[in-house]
Amino acid sequence: MTKITKAACIGGGVIGGAWAARFILAGVDVNMFDPHPEAKRIIGEVMANAERAYAMLTMAPLPKKGALTFCNSIEEAVQNAEWIQESVPERLALKRGVLTEIDAAASPDALIGSSTSGLMPSDLQAEMKHPERMFVAHPYNPVYLLPLVELVGGKKTSKETIARAGVAVEQIGMKGVVIAKEIEAFVGDRLLEALWREALWLIQDDICDTETLDNVMRYSFGMRWAQMGLFETYRIAGGEAGMRHFLAQFGPCLKWPWTKFTDVVDLDDALVEKIGAQSDEQAAGRSIRELERIRDENLVGIMHALKSGDGGKGWGAGKLLAEFEQRLWANAEKPQADPGQAEPIRILDTKVNAAWVDYNGHMTEHRYLQVFGDTSDGLLRLIGVDLDYVKNGHSYYTVETHIRNLGEARLGDALYSTCQILSHDEKRLHIFSTIYNAASSEPVATAEQMLLHVDSKASKAVPALPEVIGKVKAIAEAHATLPKPEGVGRSVGQRR
Numbered sequence: 341m342t343k344i345t346k347a348a349c350i351g352g353g354v355i356g357g358a359w360a361a362r363f364i365l366a367g368v369d370v371n372m373f374d375p376h377p378e379a380k381r382i383i384g385e386v387m388a389n390a391e392r393a394y395a396m397l398t399m400a401p402l403p404k405k406g407a408l409t410f411c412n413s414i415e416e417a418v419q420n421a422e423w424i425q426e427s428v429p430e431r432l433a434l435k436r437g438v439l440t441e442i443d444a445a446a447s448p449d450a451l452i453g454s455s456t457s458g459l460m461p462s463d464l465q466a467e468m469k470h471p472e473r474m475f476v477a478h479p480y481n482p483v484y485l486l487p488l489v490e491l492v493g494g495k496k497t498s499k500e501t502i503a504r505a506g507v508a509v510e511q512i513g514m515k516g517v518v519i520a521k522e523i524e525a526f527v528g529d530r531l532l533e534a535l536w537r538e539a540l541w542l543i544q545d546d547i548c549d550t551e552t553l554d555n556v557m558r559y560s561f562g563m564r565w566a567q568m569g570l571f572e573t574y575r576i577a578g579g580e581a582g583m584r585h586f587l588a589q590f591g592p593c594l595k596w597p598w599t600k601f602t603d604v605v606d607l608d609d610a611l612v613e614k615i616g617a618q619s620d621e622q623a624a625g626r627s628i629r630e631l632e633r634i635r636d637e638n639l640v641g642i643m644h645a646l647k648s649g650d651g652g653k654g655w656g657a658g659k660l661l662a663e664f665e666q667r668l669w670a671n672a673e674k675p676q677a678d679p680g681q682a683e684p685i686r687i688l689d690t691k692v693n694a695a696w697v698d699y700n701g702h703m704t705e706h707r708y709l710q711v712f713g714d715t716s717d718g719l720l721r722l723i724g725v726d727l728d729y730v731k732n733g734h735s736y737y738t739v740e741t742h743i744r745n746l747g748e749a750r751l752g753d754a755l756y757s758t759c760q761i762l763s764h765d766e767k768r769l770h771i772f773s774t775i776y777n778a779a780s781s782e783p784v785a786t787a788e789q790m791l792l793h794v795d796s797k798a799s800k801a802v803p804a805l806p807e808v809i810g811k812v813k814a815i816a817e818a819h820a821t822l823p824k825p826e827g828v829g830r831s832v833g834q835r836r
């Protein structure tokens with residue numbers, strides 16, 4: 341078993357709530373246990389931000405969202421869960437107690453991950469009856485966007501568990517990196533800890549304030565690190581002679597007094613207050629949720645940029661996103677439609693989310709094209725133009741689109757789209773799509789489009805394959821009995 345259909349999240353704070361969002365948006369049902377009196381509100385807000393981020397992240401068809409169920413106990417939450425993720429506060433005794441409860445109630449082959457930032461898995465699994473299935477799955481905030489998860493086994497974790505976990509995280513768009521030996525704080529947090537220690541010294545000693553320090557990072561090496569790590573970046577910094585020259589040139593600096601090394605700053609009340617006050621000033625009144633949304637938009641932008649890196653092949657986290665999207669397309673549900681039915685085919689059900697809304701307070705222009713694009717893609721899947729068809733060198737390209745905006749779509753409005761085939765031949769597909777407001781059934785926009793069947797390797801129009809033409813013909817014959825939709829053949833500025 342590696343495909344996860346149900347997960348349990350034990351602890352639904354910053355990390356547990358975001359794990360839940362990642363699972364749910366990947367189509368996995370989640371049972372949540374968190375005794376916090378406001379857990380539902382908090383997780384609801386995290387979920388809303390995650391959905392907003394995914395709407396910006398990808399145009400690929402996300403699977404039907406998993407269901408979120410709040411449970412009253414750990415025992416209830418872990419029932420039938422294939423992956424259980426513990427994300428309770430970072431205290432060894434608390435985590436051990438929770439893991440022991442999970443251990444007693446979980447299915448024997450469930451994978452049990454801990455989000456701990458630094459505790460050793462061997463210490464966490466010490467009191468478990470079946471410790472072989474327990475490991476650290478250390479994510480990065482926000483879990484629903486940042487794909488890395490460090491997988492760390494303890495003394496009693498089986499190799500099979502780590503291997504299964506590595507495969508399972510791919511399903512939810514993550515990159516599992518197996519850490520060879522367990523060590524406190526693993527790899528990422530050891531690096532962050534070193535930086536954090538120096539940062540605290542710099543603030544304590546009034547070398548800079550929190551905003552200056554953040555500016556130093558985000559206008560320079562912070563940007564570098566998002567696309568290449570430390571070593572690849574420094575290899576380039578060595579010039580043509582590469583890493584060896586870099587080490588020869590900058591190695592000796594390690595002996596210079598550039599850092600306070602392992603001395604730890606005394607985080608007393610005065611320093612806490614100093615950092616707190618500088619951080620408040622830096623935030624300029626923005627709430628945490630607002631900051632999260634800004635962060636998410638930026639992270640999505642970075643991932644989009646990385647997706648087109650390396651000459652379009654994708655690079656790092658962007659390559660991973662491209663591969664995840666390929667899987668989403670491959671698993672996309674075909675619209676359910678009877679091709680013989682004489683009515684426009686209902687293709688898409690969607691909702692106007694925050695990222696789609698512009699300064700006028702309604703759905704912005706290019707999102708209409710996105711919905712129409714998703715609608716024509718839905719029709720294509722219905723006629724057999726799926727990912728395999730595309731991989732084999734054939735596809736339809738849209739060569740002309742005329743959109744009419746007829747009504748407003750506001751934040752949260754439920755929408756659906758339909759598509760009608762107007763005419764076709766062996767190369768061309770002439771379609772008319774309509775977006776409706778689901779509550780009023782009023783049309784919000786229409787698009788008349790011409791699609792051309794192509795040989796994508798030769799970049800030229802060629803006849804569609806017979807099985808596709810057969811399906812198009814069946815739908816077109818049924819649609820031929822329909823009246824011509826109002827607006828067909830309109831040109832911009834045309835007199836009525």
Ligand SMILES: NC(=O)C1=CN([C@@H]2O[C@H](COP(=O)(O)OP(=O)(O)OC[C@H]3O[C@@H](n4cnc5c(N)ncnc54)[C@H](O)[C@@H]3O)[C@@H](O)[C@H]2O)C=CC1
Nearest residue numbers: 351352353354355356374376427428429430455456457481
């Ligand atoms: N916040 C971060 O940036 C990151 C945190 N982590 C790790 O994730 C874990 C959780 O941290 P956060 O989410 O930041 O903490 P948090 O304080 O935001 O959330 C912890 C949640 O656990 C709940 N909880 C407490 N006792 C519980 C119990 N017995 N059963 C179920 N739920 C319980 C609390 O009500 C709270 O909602 C920690 O191990 C932390 O080291 C890992 C990566 C990043």
Ligand SMILES: C[N+](C)(C)CC(=O)CC(=O)[O-]
Nearest residue numbers: 456457479480481529532
């Ligand atoms: C601060 N922290 C140690 C909890 C951070 C992490 O564990 C990872 C992250 O998201 O930076």
